[in-house]
Structures are given as C-alpha cells and as structure tokens.
Amino acid sequence: MDTRTHVSLALTSLLAAVLASAGVAQEAGAGPRPEDPRIERAKARFDFAAWPASEERWDGVPLAALAYPGFVPGDLDFSADGLVTRTYGGEDGRPRFRIEIAIRDTAAAAREALLADLASLASPRPVPTAANAGVAAGDIGFVGFAPRDRIAWVAFARGNVAVRVASFDPRTSPHPDLRAVAELTDRLLRARPALAPGTPLARPAIAELRPARTSCRAGEVVPLDVAAGEILATAWIVGGAGQGYVEPGADGRWALHTTKAGRIDLTCRVLGANGLVAARSVAIEVGEE
Numbered sequence: 001m002d003t004r005t006h007v008s009l010a011l012t013s014l015l016a017a018v019l020a021s022a023g024v025a026q027e028a029g030a031g032p033r034p035e036d037p038r039i040e041r042a043k044a045r046f047d048f049a050a051w052p053a054s055e056e057r058w059d060g061v062p063l064a065a066l067a068y069p070g071f072v073p074g075d076l077d078f079s080a081d082g083l084v085t086r087t088y089g090g091e092d093g094r095p096r097f098r099i100e101i102a103i104r105d106t107a108a109a110a111r112e113a114l115l116a117d118l119a120s121l122a123s124p125r126p127v128p129t130a131a132n133a134g135v136a137a138g139d140i141g142f143v144g145f146a147p148r149d150r151i152a153w154v155a156f157a158r159g160n161v162a163v164r165v166a167s168f169d170p171r172t173s174p175h176p177d178l179r180a181v182a183e184l185t186d187r188l189l190r191a192r193p194a195l196a197p198g199t200p201l202a203r204p205a206i207a208e209l210r211p212a213r214t215s216c217r218a219g220e221v222v223p224l225d226v227a228a229g230e231i232l233a234t235a236w237i238v239g240g241a242g243q244g245y246v247e248p249g250a251d252g253r254w255a256l257h258t259t260k261a262g263r264i265d266l267t268c269r270v271l272g273a274n275g276l277v278a279a280r281s282v283a284i285e286v287g288e289e
Contacts, residue, residue, distance in 0.1 A: 042119035046142065048111075054139040055107045056159035057195045059202050060274025063232060065188050066135075068181055071096060076095070076233055076271070084275045087168075095168050096176045097161050099185065101225070102162040103275050105201060111140070113162040118142060130156055135179050137186040138163070146170030154182040158189055204231055204272035206280040211256065215285040218242075218261045222284060224254040224268075231270040240265040242286040261288045 042048070063084070067073070073086040074095060084101045102113040121127065121144075130141030138156025146152040146167075153166040163246055165182045169177065195201075208227035224246070226234070234254075236246035241262030251254050256266060267281040 034183065036119070038119040039115065041117055042121075043181045046115070046118055048115055048188040051111055052139045053107075054159055055197075057105075057107060057199075057201075058159055058161060058189060058192055059195055059199075060103050060272070060276045061101055061161060061189055062192065063271075063273060063275050065191075066099065066185065068184060071176070077125065078233065078277055079235060080273045082277070084277075086270065090174075096172075097165060097167050097178060097181065099181075099273055100164040100166070103130060103201070104160045104162070107139075107157070107160045110162045112155045114140070114155055117162070117164055130154060130182070135182055137182040141182070150175050151178040154178050156182065156186070158186055159194070161189060163189075201276055202272075202274065203276045204229060204270050204278045206270060206278050209268050209280045209282050211282060211284055215287070216258060217287045218258050220258055222223045222256040222258065223249075224256060224266075226254060226268055228268075228270045228278070230273065232273055233271045235269045235271075237267040237269065238264055239267065240283075242284070244286070257282065258284075258286045261286050 035203060063086070066086070068088060071088040071090060071114065074089050077085045082102055082104065083278040084103075085098055087095045087098045089095045102110065104110040104113060118127070123144075125145075127142050130137050130143055132141040133141055133151075134156055135141065137154060138158045141154060141156025145149055147170070150170045151167070152170045152255060153164060155164040156162070159276060163182070163185055165178050165185065185213055206226065206228045208225060210225045212223040212225075228234075236254075238244050238246065238256075242264035243260035243262070244256050244258040246256050246266070256264070258264070264284045264286055265281060266280055266284055268285075269277060269279045271277055
C-alpha cells in the first residue's frame with residue numbers, strides 16, 4: 001500500500017557515494033574506463049579473485065519482513081540509485097544501527113557492490129571474513145570490529161544482493177548484536193524462492209505521472225496525479241533551472257509548490273515492497289510571477 005511517505009533525498013553513507021560513482025555509464029566511444037585505484041587495492045587486500053561465485057538471484061528483499069526483536073524501524077531512504085537504507089532504533093527512540101541493501105541484476109554485480117563498499121575503508125586494521133569472525137551471513141562477507149571487540153559493521157553479498165549492517169556508535173551500551181542482525185537478514189533473504197535463470201527482477205512501475213498542467217507561474221501550486229500500484233514509499237526530485245518542492249495536500253494528493261521560474265524536471269521515484277525502485281519524469285515550465 002502506498003503510505004505516501006516523503007523520503008529525504010540525502011545520501012546516507014559512503015556506500016551510496018561509491019556505488020554511484022562506480023555505476024556511471026561510459027560515454028560512447030570513450031573506450032574502457034580505467035579501474036579505480038581503490039578498487040584495485042581492495043581486490044588485492046580482500047582476495048577478490050577467490051570469492052565464491054554463486055549465481056543465485058532473488059527478486060529483491062521483503063523490506064516489511066526485516067524486523068529485529070527489540071528494535072523499531074525508522075527512516076527509510078532510497079535516494080541513491082539501487083540502494084535502500086533503513087535505520088532501526090531502540091525502545092528509547094535513539095537510532096542504533098542501519099541496514100543498507102543494494103539489489104543488483106546479477107550476483108557478479110552484487111559482489112562488485114560489496115567490493116566498492118570495502119574499497120571505501122580508510123582504516124588499515126585487518127578485516128576478517130564473516131566466516132572467520134563467526135558470522136554466518138552471505139556467500140562472502142567481512143566484519144569490522146570496534147574497541148572492546150564490538151562489531152561495528154558487517155558487509156556481505158548473497159547472490160544478487162549486497163548488504164551492510166552498521167552500528168551508529170559502537171561505544172554506546174547496550175550495543176546491538178550486529179552478528180544476530182546480519183544472520184537474521186540473510187535468513188530472511190534466503191526464505192524467498194530463488195529466481196529461475198534469466199527471470200527479470202519484478203520492479204515496480206509508475207503507470208502515470210500527470211501534472212494538472214505543464215506550465216504555470218512561480219508561486220503557483222500544481223497538483224500531481226500518480227498511479228504506481230502498491231508501493232512502500234515515494235520520493236521526489238526537483239531538477240532543472242526552476243525551483244520548488246513536492247508535498248501531499250490535506251486530501252493526500254501530491255502537489256508541486258513552485259518557488260522560482262525556469263523549467264522544472266520533476267522525477268517521481270517509488271519503492272516497491274521488495275526494495276526495487278522505479279522512476280518517471282515530467283517537465284513543467286515555470287514562468288515569472
């Protein structure tokens with residue numbers, strides 16, 4: 001069901017930035033793109049060539065099922081392309097940890113997403129594999145430790161899904177059991193049937209994005225009609241020379257509030273129940289007041 005949640009468009013982690021830069025398409029005729037030196041170093045440091053080559057694929061992750069005893073789900077962000085992030089707080093309302101999920105079309109791409117995350121690590125401290133650290137999660141995974149042997153983060157790839165579980169502050173007590181969180185996340189993922197080879201991922205679809213009008217004057221409000229089926233959340237990106245913001249009205253209908261003249265390239269992004277994303281755009285010309 002569309003909860004009409006307005007989601008923050010801020011990036012939430014280094015993983016988002018690294019994945020975004022790693023996923024930029026090459027320009028036509030530009031030739032092979034040089035390998036990022038950080039990626040090359042990470043391949044050697046984490047023995048990438050020896051990682052298990054599972055080709056299993058899942059149709060995303062059941063986000064509503066990602067429930068952890070003693071923790072309450074909080075903010076949900078999917079502003080970074082192909083990355084869903086959710087925070088979880090304690091009963092006192094303070095955020096304790098976050099989960100970042102990168103769903104890819106292939107298992108190889110998920111392993112590359114995990115490698116990109118590891119490449120962002122600045123600490124030279126040894127990073128054990130999940131198996132060596134006693135964490136049963138993923139085809140391949142790694143664990144970062146904080147002082148007092150507390151787990152600061154767990155990052156793993158299972159089939160075509162890369163996951164990172166990270167504590168907001170490993171120094172706080174009580175500290176969340178990230179080993180249990182990572183293992184439960186992995187089990188919830190594997191509880192769904194794997195896809196048959198060649199089956200495309202079931203992404204959500206925006207059947208319609210229709211503004212009440214495609215031209216207006218700065219300061220005017222333009223109602224928006226969106227038909228997107230069953231989704232968990234909606235986010236809006238206002239681009240172009242014009243300016244404005246989108247929010248739901250008292251009747252629940254989305255509306256663009258224009259604030260500056262110029263063409264607005266308005267994008268609606270929706271999040272499906274399985275963590276996959278769809279987007280659709282429309283142009284609106286905004287004249288001077």
